Amino acid sequence: MKNLIIKNASQVVTCSGFAGKRGREMNDLHVIEGGTVVVTDGRISHVLRAGEPLPVDEAGYTVIDATGKALLPGFVDPHTHFVFGGYREEEFSWRMRGDSYMEIMNRGGGIVNTTKATREASEDELFEVGRRRLDAMLRLGITTVEGKSGYGLDRDTEMKQLRVMRRLNEAHPADIVSTFMGAHATPAEWKGREDAFIDFNIREMFPLVAKEGLAEFADIFCEKDVFTIEQSRRYLQAAREQGFKLKIHADEIVQFGGAELAGELHCASADHLLQASDAGIRAMADAGVVATLLPLTAFSLRETFARGREMIDAGCMVALATDLNPGSSFSASVPLLFALACIYMKLSPEEAVTAFTINSAAAIDRADRIGSIDVGKQGDLVLLQFPSYKFLPYHVGMNIVDTVIKQGEVVVK
Ligand code: NIG
Ligand code: FE
Structure with a gap:
């Protein structure tokens, strides 16, 4: 009933x-x-x-x-990577020993490590682990979840991840909003040919994903040693032309101009933003880009927290998300998310609630419905x-x- x-x-x-x-x-x-x-x-x-x-x-x-x-x-989680194969508990130990997230990624671990396990996993296996993660999120009050591809980095596995999310949207009480993130990292077979890999995503993947109606948003990891500002601009502009709404992983590890790019392109959201510049914060406020902050990631990576207080004071629309993924934030802990947002990012409890409800709905273009x-x-x-x-x-x-x-x-x- x-x-x-x-x-x-x-x-x-x-x-x-x-x-x-x-x-x-x-x-x-x-x-x-x-x-x-x-x-x-x-x-x-x-x-x-x-x-x-x-x-x-x-x-x-x-x-x-x-x-x-x-x-x-119901809480809305607007940034996760919840469909993935394998785990990376070894990398956590390395980080505790002093290695950085980017050092691990640059020596062939990180995202491409999960890519290997995700390629090897069957669609049903991914469905099963995805379902269990959604169950846990639902128990924490999350009723809508954004999920990204980006652990396939080849045609078949990206499509497999997106199909899993479509099936879960039908089978699970939570609503799933899908994002295509073909440009999450460069897999070994494209290493050194990043521009060509971006072209592959634009020419082959966008049309395929769009034709099957498998994703509403496109996203890219815009970061030093991952994808440049120019590559990100080209990828996102092409994504928009092919009907996707835009998201960007911006200024997570170094200040890189990602927030400024999000403003320039009027992205629906820019996410992470630990190192966003003052100009970037202004650009997001002016363009109405939702600044999606991921305190569980900053905490897990022992990085500086995003300047949530300053972003709100500058007139930004700030949202919160868990970023659930096997590398930088293996957590969907809503309680810890609220605590970190208030204690370390200096949001008031009221702002934190707004950020994980109506503003996180806005980050996935659902504020009219949820x-x-x-x-x-x-x-x-x-x-x-x-x-x-x-x-x-x-x-x-x-x-x-x-x-x-x-x-x-x-x-x-
Ligand atoms: O949002 N920063 C890039 N992507 C993810 C991490 C993915 C991973 O390490 O597996 C993030 O933090
Ligand atoms: Fe992410």
Whole structure:
């Protein structure tokens, strides 16, 4: 039954809006104390203040008493690489010994290591590990997940990864938004011919992925020793011409001009941004690019955190994501994400909630459908074990999710 009433929540944290929020607006959560939310046929049909009469007959609905619990929109994770073969626990030990992420990548480990395992894995094996990871994310309150290819780096494996995500979108309660990331790294067979590898993606992969309707976004790892600004511009412009919306991994390890490029191209989002320059931050604010920050990655790599506070103060639309992947952030820990965003990136709890709901929906161009508790939106909701959203960063590292609802159905209890 997709009809549901959640009654008397201590807070209905609506995050109300049909577009992402910038700058100071990120503090406006539009909280209704003692509110009730009605989901009819999978969509939010009523958001009621305390004491307002129920406009529907309870008989046709599942009713949840949310006394003492805060209700939020389902979390939206707008940047992950959750479909991959193998693991890289050895590289973690090397990093703890002092090797850097890029040193490991430059000597043939890193992304291409996972590429080998992903090429070897069968489609069903990838489906199975993907499903388990989505289950874990759903238990943490994530109801929509963006996922990237980019561990194939050849035609068949990129297509295999994207097909797995399409199948998971159909088979799993979570919604999956797919991104083609053919330019994630240069595989051994193209090493030294990066321009030709970009051409291969533009001429062969974009048309194929577009024809099969397997991805909505295209993404590239724009970084020193990976892909240059010129290569990234060429790849992204061609992607747009072939119908993809644009994302970019920008300024993760060194300051490289990726945020500026995102502004120039009006990308939907620029992600990572640990080293984004002042000019890059301004460019993103001016162009309305969502700045998607990945604190679990900065933490796992022991890097400096992105300047979240400054980006918001500069008027950026800031989103948060887990970046779940086997290398730089093997975590989808929503609790740790909230804690790091507040403690180290200096977001207020309100800004962090906005960043992982309506703004992360904007990062995947879904702010009209998900990311807030507004009439007409999908009935994707998270009920917490505590009376306030403020417990999300405060109860450090603890999963405080009570119930998860996807399109009006209880999927985690
Ligand atoms: O977003 N930086 C590039 N891509 C991923 C890491 C991928 C990997 O190491 O496997 C990221 O951090
Ligand atoms: Fe990433």
